[in-house]
Amino acid sequence: MKVGLLGDMHGTEFWLNRAIDEFSAANLDTVIQVGDLGVWPGNVAAGKWDRVNKRLRANGVTILCAPGNHEDYDQIEALEPRDDGWLPFRNNILLAPRGHRTEMGGRTFVWLGGAGSVDRKPRLIADSAFNRQREHYGSSQRRKSWWEQEAISDADVARTAAGGHADVIVAHEAPARVETIASRLRGNPGGFSRHDIEYADRVRNKYMEAFMAVEPALALHGHYHFAVNEEVDFGSVTTRVFGLAADGQPSSTGVLDLDTLTPTFTTGRR
Template identity: 35%
Template sequence: MTLSTDLSLPGETRVAIAGDWHANTFWVQRAIPLLARQAPGIRTILHVGDFAFWPGPEGQSFLDTVDYWCRSAGIERVLVTPGNHEDWDRLDAEFAQHPGEAVRFSKVVWALPRGYRFTLGSRTLLSFGGGASLDYASRRIGKTWWLSEAPTDDDVAYAIAGGPVDVLITHEPINGGTVAVEMTLGSNPFGWSDKALVYAAASRDRVTKVWEAVHPSVLTHGHMHLADQIELDDGRRVYSLANDGEDRNLGVLDLMDLGWTWVG
């Protein structure tokens, strides 16, 4: 089964945005009911990555948990813009079999390839997933770190070829975004190595090129585990979402006026 690029549901005027979940089943059992209480009628979740698409029983258990709680809440689909902490070998294989298409992983969960464009109501959206693991040096290639996690120049060219969009969904932040993200990257409180910082900066530069080229009114991202928002001088807005277990891991985007409301 494939998705049309027009993903509009009849009467749908709002969608939820979710930050990193890291396959945390305990968090999903809290977050989805919270969303249903505070934003009843939501039928679509747009997830900004580190969902995570992991192999084996752990990954399947997480998907089953998401399906169960979404069904209970009336949520029909979770459209994931993949993060860095995903099994990219698995994602790449699936995307190769379905070029340019979303790939279904469960009853409600879909993964979106980099540069995937779609519409919801009258709004155009662009998914541009992936990011750089700042802790890659402590990870194992093909097990907990995948070389294709970060976007490439070819990915950027493909993503921007379609022109402007209303909403950009990324995992990686942009340069010059929210204050919390900029301060964390500038102060480096976790002691990331110089090599890791250079690696991450290259990934952010590519995401920033997409942001500048497609000129969305709204950008939403995860990755940094920081809840913050900013309205830039040109009127565009950036929303950084917290990770699982933290307040402001969820928000609601109004498709009519692109207004934003935090959940939790």
């Protein structure tokens, strides 16, 4: 059995449509999405997701998502879980609560969304400036682009660790000590504030607690927006860490062969 893999999309309909067509052409009916899907507030976003859902249904494709950091968690928390635990954002777009367990192709999965935003401060400043302007002109519409629920809590870690080992962890965040990631982030090339970086590191440490309890053979992630495919020795377990790029870039889509537990990029040559 094979399933599709999809990186951060940030709600960009063009890239989503292209990916859905690609998966459909490859006869993949299940797609694992690693967060920053683009669950945003407002009617424009809602209409877009209705259209995307229609396209998914027409192609017989279902997206299974571990939500990211840039998602509207107020909206996600308002979703009523199905009997099997999935949160139905749309009929063909299911969001995983943190610590959710599933099985596919004889493999066990645990899902752990969330991550700390390294751009938390500029987002909060931009939102409050925008909202002050809105108030000045008498508008009640408020902008929000940072949600505190993005952070992985102790309760999330406990729920994820409770089931013990899983073959695959699907998350937005990646494990620590992955050289491909460490080498790219060295020297803070994004110029983020030290305070926000420390906050994001604390959230990542929470992910790491859960990860070490799960000891997965494969860790899928997004968040960093570049390709990662590295086998890492974590002491008690050796794990293939596989991260997808974002927004239709090369390596933002992939395929996971569940028989061999091997992930590969499908857009690496573009």
